[in-house]
Amino acid sequence: MGTYLFGDTAELLDPHFDALSSLLDAGTFARVEQLGIANGWRCLEVGGGGGSVANWLADVVAPSGHVTVTDIDVSRLEERDNVTVLEHDVVSGVLPGNAYDLVHARLVLFHLPAREAVLRKLRDALRPGGWLVLDEFDCLPLEVLSAAPDDAKLIMRVKNALLTLLDHTGAELAWGARIERALSDAGLHDVSGSREVQEWEGGSSGCRLLATTARLVRAKLPLSDDEFARYLELMASPETVVSSYAICSAQGRR
Numbered sequence: 001m002g003t004y005l006f007g008d009t010a011e012l013l014d015p016h017f018d019a020l021s022s023l024l025d026a027g028t029f030a031r032v033e034q035l036g037i038a039n040g041w042r043c044l045e046v047g048g049g050g051g052s053v054a055n056w057l058a059d060v061v062a063p064s065g066h067v068t069v070t071d072i073d074v075s076r077l078e079e080r081d082n083v084t085v086l087e088h089d090v091v092s093g094v095l096p097g098n099a100y101d102l103v104h105a106r107l108v109l110f111h112l113p114a115r116e117a118v119l120r121k122l123r124d125a126l127r128p129g130g131w132l133v134l135d136e137f138d139c140l141p142l143e144v145l146s147a148a149p150d151d152a153k154l155i156m157r158v159k160n161a162l163l164t165l166l167d168h169t170g171a172e173l174a175w176g177a178r179i180e181r182a183l184s185d186a187g188l189h190d191v192s193g194s195r196e197v198q199e200w201e202g203g204s205s206g207c208r209l210l211a212t213t214a215r216l217v218r219a220k221l222p223l224s225d226d227e228f229a230r231y232l233e234l235m236a237s238p239e240t241v242v243s244s245y246a247i248c249s250a251q252g253r254r
């Protein structure tokens with residue numbers, strides 16, 4: 001339990017992070033803007049992945065603000081004038097206390113069996129009044145809305161196989177559904193959140209994310225090569241429509 005499922009497939013991660021960024025960055029940026037982020041804020045971006053959020057934060061808080069971006073794999077993260085890149089495991093590593101105006105993590109705690117302890121660690125890294133923002137998925141709503149019956153079955157087989165793999169590595173599949181409660185339970189104030197189920201058409205950034213995720217775990221999926229090729233075709237075809245993972249966000253202040 002607890003090994004990051006997508007960590008050992010380096011060349012497949014670029015398209016995966018691209019899909020995450022196209023799908024989620026606009027919503028993440030809008031939520032953080034609503035908090036009043038401005039020049040001078042000190043930010044911690046946890047599990048920064050491809051770096052799109054850290055780079056945006058760095059632009060918004062410049063010239064006097066600063067971003068520390070962490071990950072267990074920092075190969076895609078860029079040092080800049082006001083960005084410090086830290087190879088850091090948020091489960092075992094220490095973070096400075098009372099240090100940040102904003103701590104943000106997207107689709108990181110989802111994977112971590114120790115998510116509640118990590119949440120408390122992120123809370124303690126905030127200065128009093130600072131904001132913790134989480135963006136997560138609730139994976140359960142994914143269903144097929146439009147595809148031929150055999151294709152629909154294949155899409156659901158891939159969903160179920162992927163969720164089983166995630167579950168076995170300690171991910172909490174519906175974690176997104178309870179992040180507001182988790183922030184309140186951690187003692188944060190002014191907690192609010194949102195949950196959105198979208199329709200993802202084949203070729204959209206959402207279906208690209210499903211395809212890149214399946215590629216990351218291809219060797220572990222119980223599918224023939226023909227079935228896997230068909231799945232990738234379906235994720236690229238505008239005739240396919242699925243209801244999305246619920247995109248869940250929550251914020252609270254220390």
Ligand SMILES: C[S@@+](CC[C@H](N)C(=O)[O-])C[C@H]1O[C@@H](n2cnc3c(N)ncnc32)[C@H](O)[C@@H]1O
Pocket residue numbers: 004017020021046047048049050051070071072073088089090091105106107108111112
């Ligand atoms: C699904 S990706 C999300 C990346 C990025 N936050 C985004 O939304 O585009 C999860 C990220 O968490 C990182 N990660 C996994 N376990 C971690 C840990 N224990 N400490 C820090 N980062 C971790 C992974 O390396 C990966 O970059």
